[in-house]
Amino acid sequence: MAHGGRRRAGAPGGAGFLLPAELERYRALGTEVAALTTDVLAATRPDRTERAVAADLAARLVAAGAEPVVLLVAGEARTGVPHPLPTAARLGARAMAVVGARRDGLIVNLTRWVGADPGDGTREAALREVEADALAATEPGRVLSDVLGDIARSYERHGFGADAWLRHHQGGPTGYLGRDPKATPAAADRIVAGQAFAWNPWAPGLKLEDTVVVHADGIEELTTDPRWPVVDARGRQRPRTLGYGEELP
Numbered sequence: 001m002a003h004g005g006r007r008r009a010g011a012p013g014g015a016g017f018l019l020p021a022e023l024e025r026y027r028a029l030g031t032e033v034a035a036l037t038t039d040v041l042a043a044t045r046p047d048r049t050e051r052a053v054a055a056d057l058a059a060r061l062v063a064a065g066a067e068p069v070v071l072l073v074a075g076e077a078r079t080g081v082p083h084p085l086p087t088a089a090r091l092g093a094r095a096m097a098v099v100g101a102r103r104d105g106l107i108v109n110l111t112r113w114v115g116a117d118p119g120d121g122t123r124e125a126a127l128r129e130v131e132a133d134a135l136a137a138t139e140p141g142r143v144l145s146d147v148l149g150d151i152a153r154s155y156e157r158h159g160f161g162a163d164a165w166l167r168h169h170q171g172g173p174t175g176y177l178g179r180d181p182k183a184t185p186a187a188a189d190r191i192v193a194g195q196a197f198a199w200n201p202w203a204p205g206l207k208l209e210d211t212v213v214v215h216a217d218g219i220e221e222l223t224t225d226p227r228w229p230v231v232d233a234r235g236r237q238r239p240r241t242l243g244y245g246e247e248l249p
Contacts, residue, residue, distance in 0.1 A: 016175060017194030022106065023213065026175075026196065029066065030108045030211055030222030033101045036060040038225045041097060041114045042248055050075050050086035053097060061101050069107060069178060070100030076115070080204040082168045091115065094241070096207060105176050109198040110223040111209035113241040118205055126158040127201050128233040131208045134170070134199040135219050135236070138212075144172060144187035151183075151201070160203055168202035174211060196222075208238070 018026060040056045050073040061068045074084035076092030084096070094115035101108055118124050133154035137147045148170060155164035172183035175196045181187055193216045200209040213220045219236075227248040230237040 016173070016180070017192050018175065018196060018213065023194070025104045026106050026108070026211075026213070027222055029101065029103050029106060031224070032064050033061070033066065033099060033108050034110060034223045034225040034228070036064060037097065037099055037110065037112055038228050038242075038248070041112055041242055042227075042246070044091065044095075044114060045244055046076075046091050046093060046095075046115065048091055049088050050078075050084070050091065050095070051088060053091065053095070054086040057097065057099060061099075064101075064103070066101040066103040068100070069102050070098060070109065072096075072098035079206075082202060094118065098207070098209065100178055107174060107176065107178055108211040108223050109171075109174060109178065109200070109209055110211065111200065111207050112228070112239060115241065115244055117241050123159075123203060124206055126160065127203055127206050127208060128231075128238060129158045130154045130160070130201040131199065131238070132234040132236065134201060135212070138191060138197055138199070138214055138219070140191050140193045140195075140214060140216060142191050144181075144183050144189045144191065145185050147191070148172075148183040148185060148187065151199070155201075164203065168200070168207075170201065171199040171209070172197065174198040210239075 044053055054071045054073045057071055058068045072084050073086040074081055074096045075089045076094050078084050079096055096113050098111045134151045137150040151170055152165040156162045169182050172179045196213050198211045210221055210223045228239050231240045
């Protein structure tokens with residue numbers, strides 16, 4: 001968080017935390033972006049193009065006073081692409097949308113899936129375990145590189161291979177930049193309470209991402225919409241794939 005939200009924690013390698021007013025603005029942005037993403041994806045169908053979905057998301061973000069900083073959409077044929085810029089391809093049976101939106105300087109990040117479930121769900125459940133390990137490891141006082149090491153080992157433990165964490169950046173602290181910094185083995189920043197994170201575990205055809213704030217007593221998720229269907233992942237309610245035409249609350 002390189003602008004007004006970056007406050008030094010006092011120790012070498014300290015990281016930035018959000019002031020109460022910043023956190024309130026951040027919560028409002030997370031709620032609105034999650035809701036408009038739900039609106040767009042709930043209305044989409046497999047014959048729409050990636051660009052059409054991205055355009056709908058962009059229009060809704062601008063109408064909400066937010067700037068689109070990331071808009072990625074992958075239809076069925078391109079869900080294995082790590083950073084899929086939208087094309088004229090149709091969505092098909094399963095599609096992914098990745099949204100990064102900035103307002104008042106703050107950036108929220110989320111990823112959602114629409115269409116068919118990914119096969120038998122075994123690999124998706126395994127990636128949810130990686131995400132759960134990432135969130136559990138993100139505790140005040142820990143060094144960012146050590147958390148990344150835990151994430152790397154989690155990929156291997158859950159069957160993705162020892163080098164799976166190298167195939168896509170894993171995310172890291174966020175706030176006034178999309179990632180500030182991206183987590184790397186050299187990242188010496190120390191996590192502090194009140195700091196924002198967006199981890200994004202990835203495997204071909206799968207990706208999970210939301211924006212959270214780390215508190216002394218746990219993780220607060222910012223990019224949530226109670227209408228979006230969820231599954232339990234180690235006691236935390238996490239978004240699942242939204243079926244085409246699925247009725248929402």
